[in-house]
Amino acid sequence: MAGWSQLPKDLLLLIAQRLNTHFDLLSLRSVCSSWHAFIPYSLHPLPSRFPILPTNGTSWGLYLSRRRILHLRLPESHCQSTTSSWLIKVEEDVPDMAHLVNPLSTFQFRHFPPNFPKNFAFSRFRVSELGQEYVLQYMNHRPSGEADEGSLHKGKVTFSCTSNGDDFVMLTIHVSGKLAMFRHGNKKLTLIDDMSCDDLIFFNGEFYAVDKTGRTVVVAIGSPPVLSLVADSVSGGNKKSLVESNGELLMVDTYFDQVIHRIMERAVRFKVFKLDQIRRVWVEIENLGDQILFLGEKSAFSAVASAFCGCAGNCIYYTNSFFFPCGQEDDAYTGIGIFNLENGNMGPLSSFPDYAKVIWPPPAWVYTDNIRGV
Amino acid sequence: MITLRSSDGETFDLDEVVAVELQTIKNMMEDRCAESVIPVPNVEGKILAKVIEYCKKHVKSTAKAEEHALSDADLKAWDSDFIKLDQATLFDLIMAANYLDIKSLLDLLCQTVADMIKGKSPEEIRKIFNIKNDFTPEEEKEIRRENQWAFE
Numbered sequence: 001m002a003g004w005s006q007l008p009k010d011l012l013l014l015i016a017q018r019l020n021t022h023f024d025l026l027s028l029r030s031v032c033s034s035w036h037a038f039i040p041y042s043l044h045p046l047p048s049r050f051p052i053l054p055t056n057g058t059s060w061g062l063y064l065s066r067r068r069i070l071h072l073r074l075p076e077s078h079c080q081s082t083t084s085s086w087l088i089k090v091e092e093d094v095p096d097m098a099h100l101v102n103p104l105s106t107f108q109f110r111h112f113p114p115n116f117p118k119n120f121a122f123s124r125f126r127v128s129e130l131g132q133e134y135v136l137q138y139m140n141h142r143p144s145g146e147a148d149e150g151s152l153h154k155g156k157v158t159f160s161c162t163s164n165g166d167d168f169v170m171l172t173i174h175v176s177g178k179l180a181m182f183r184h185g186n187k188k189l190t191l192i193d194d195m196s197c198d199d200l201i202f203f204n205g206e207f208y209a210v211d212k213t214g215r216t217v218v219v220a221i222g223s224p225p226v227l228s229l230v231a232d233s234v235s236g237g238n239k240k241s242l243v244e245s246n247g248e249l250l251m252v253d254t255y256f257d258q259v260i261h262r263i264m265e266r267a268v269r270f271k272v273f274k275l276d277q278i279r280r281v282w283v284e285i286e287n288l289g290d291q292i293l294f295l296g297e298k299s300a301f302s303a304v305a306s307a308f309c310g311c312a313g314n315c316i317y318y319t320n321s322f323f324f325p326c327g328q329e330d331d332a333y334t335g336i337g338i339f340n341l342e343n344g345n346m347g348p349l350s351s352f353p354d355y356a357k358v359i360w361p362p363p364a365w366v367y368t369d370n371i372r373g374v
Numbered sequence: 375m376i377t378l379r380s381s382d383g384e385t386f387d388l389d390e391v392v393a394v395e396l397q398t399i400k401n402m403m404e405d406r407c408a409e410s411v412i413p414v415p416n417v418e419g420k421i422l423a424k425v426i427e428y429c430k431k432h433v434k435s436t437a438k439a440e441e442h443a444l445s446d447a448d449l450k451a452w453d454s455d456f457i458k459l460d461q462a463t464l465f466d467l468i469m470a471a472n473y474l475d476i477k478s479l480l481d482l483l484c485q486t487v488a489d490m491i492k493g494k495s496p497e498e499i500r501k502i503f504n505i506k507n508d509f510t511p512e513e514e515k516e517i518r519r520e521n522q523w524a525f526e
Contacts, residue, residue: 004465004503011472014480018488030496030517033508041520075498090523098523112525123521128493 005031009038023070023127030123064159064170067091067133069103069301071308072125074365083310086366087303087358089133103359104296104319104336106135116367125366130294131301134159136172156298158202169221171207173197179209181225192219194227201242201300203249210240210251214282216275231275231282238265243300245291249275251282252295252316266322267346270339288314288341295319297335311354314341332360376403377411378426384419385411386426395429397475417470421463425470428456428479457486461503496521 012028016039019025029039072086091099100109134157161168167184174180179192179200198212207219213233220226237253244250251273256265272293273282290305290313297319305313316339338355339346349356357363376393378386394400402412414422431452459467464483471479491499500507509517 003505004461005505005508007465007468008472011468011484014484015487015491018485019492024492026520027494027496027499028491030521031499031503031507032505033510033513036509036513036517075495092523096524098525100523100525110526119518119522119524121518121522123496123517126493126495126498 005034007035012038021127021129022068023122023129027123027127062136064157065091065093065135065137066159067101067135067299068129069131069133069299071128071130071303072122072366073128073307075124075126083307084363084365085308085358086363087130087308102332102336104294104317105334106297107332107334109332109360113361113367116362120367130303131299133296133299134170135298156200156300158200158207160202160205160207169207171200171202171209171219173200179219179225181219181221183221190225192225192227198240199242199300201244201249203242203244208242208249210242212238212240214240214251214253214273216242216251216282229280230277231280234273234282234284236271237269241295241300243293243295243302245288245293245302246304250285250293251275252293254295254318265320267318267320267337267339269344270316270318270341272316272341286341290314292317309354309358312340312342315339315355316341317349317355378422379411379413380417380419380422381415382419384422386422388426388430392426392429392433395433395476396425397477398473414474416473418466421466421470424456424463424467425474425476425479429476431456432478453482457482465503 012035016025016028019028025039025041029036029041067089069087069089072088074084087103089101089103091101101107102109136157157170157172159168159170161184169184170182172180172182174189174191176191177196179195179197180189181192182189195209195211195215195217197209200207200209202208207221208216208230209219209227210216211233214231214236215229215233216231217227218230220228231251234251234253237255239254239256241252241254242249243252253271253273254267255269255271257268272285272288274285276283292303292305292308292313293316294301294303295316295318305311305315318337318339319335320337321335333349333356336349336359337346338349338352349359376388376390376399378388378393378399380386390403393403399412399414417425431449457464464487468480468483468487471483490502494502499505
């Protein structure tokens with residue numbers, strides 16, 4: 001009787017097309033010899049680097065780098081007394097070399113535990129992709145006087161492209177606070193005057209932008225781009241963030257106290273809203289249930305608590321520059337805090353070990369288990 | 375009334391309205407109107423039975439004023455039960471649905487298999503589908519390279 005390894009190529013591809021992530025495809029390719037031959041390395045060949053032209057004809061250029069936020073777990077057959085995960089962000093834009101970055105910040109991990117394998121085999125684990133992050137970086141060198149790419153933009157970069165990468169759109173927040181768009185084929189960024197933007201997200205195939213009052217629009221890409229209202233303002237906090245959770249679009253409103261200047265603002269409270277698309281309003285939700293939200297510096301994503309860390313959901317990982325200790329070196333937890341929606345408790349990540357250990361250090365099962373082969 | 379005969383000699387009678395759901399059979403009917411029994415040499419009796427069960431259910435749902443017409447939700451629930459099969463039967467069903475050219479069944483089965491694969495490691499996938507790791511040492515090396523990161 002023929003087995004699955006003899007599945008004809010066209011049927012295997014029909015199945016492969018229904019897999020959403022790069023890692024699922026890689027797993028499929030690694031099962032047996034015929035499947036490896038039939039399934040291309042990527043059904044959607046997409047370089048991790050997209051060259052973006054310089055905005056004013058100077059000698060430097062920018063490229064867009066893609067990072068993936070991944071959730072690693074042991075396969076079910078292994079004995080585990082509690083749910084244990086590792087949340088990582090990986091940048092693979094240089095062939096044969098990867099960077100491990102803090103999932104919530106831009107801090108790159110360089111000091112691995114002594115036994116950590118030089119070549120880390122991820123196929124031993126269940127790998128789920130929780131999100132992608134796009135970062136603009138200088139191509140060859142930074143012009144003198146510029147600390148980082150923040151001079152051109154602040155906040156998130158959102159990106160969308162066709163399946164073979166031959167047409168793309170990048171939307172980001174310009175340093176002036178306006179929306180900036182770059183399309184394949186353009187020579188420079190197009191600024192969209194109509195709003196001052198706090199956050200962006202690419203959700204359900206569309207770009208959503210929110211201003212600091214909570215007024216939210218969909219940006220339809222075109223010449224010129226058209227903004228359509230999807231929700232009115234909400235009263236309240238100082239900074240709005242957009243995040244996808246359980247298939248829905250949520251907005252998180254951050255309240256700061258002592259807004260002395262950007263560096264010293266301290267988050268004291270968060271409110272979460274769900275989008276009512278019909279009435280075009282944000283509706284406050286008191287409880288996230290089993291969901292955990294992650295508001296990183298350059299991306300936002302969510303996870304299901306029971307499958308993630310085994311601790312309670314209904315909380316938010318957030319980044320806050322207030323947590324940066326002066327003069328000390330950054331470490332894995334710098335700048336990150338946890339907020340519990342149920343009781344309003346919050347504090348730096350280091351005060352919440354169960355929530356901190358999913359980020360760093362790498363859990364022991366990630367590198368002490370000696371499994372041969374793939 | 376159309377009669378199908380499986381590879382192991384079992385016969386199945388179907389109404390024409392059901393038989394045309396199987397595109398391959400529909401094409402054969404158009405070509406061989408004189409034949410009374412259509413052989414289906416690639417498909418075993420117990421698999422053909424399941425295919426026909428699916429088609430009968432789905433035909434009833436597309437008929438408009440049918441007494442037994444099922445709502446979309448009911449049909450989805452029926453489909454969820456239908457696909458609770460062991461991997462060997464799933465495999466045979468996919469091959470049959472492909473040969474008999476039944477698009478909706480093939481879509482359902484492919485989605486089912488994809489859902490079984492999502493988020494799993496290669497070794498888990500092999501266990502679920504009872505597949506042997508048959509890579510040559512050369513191929514093993516390449517697989518290893520694809521499946522690792524060299525962190526800076």
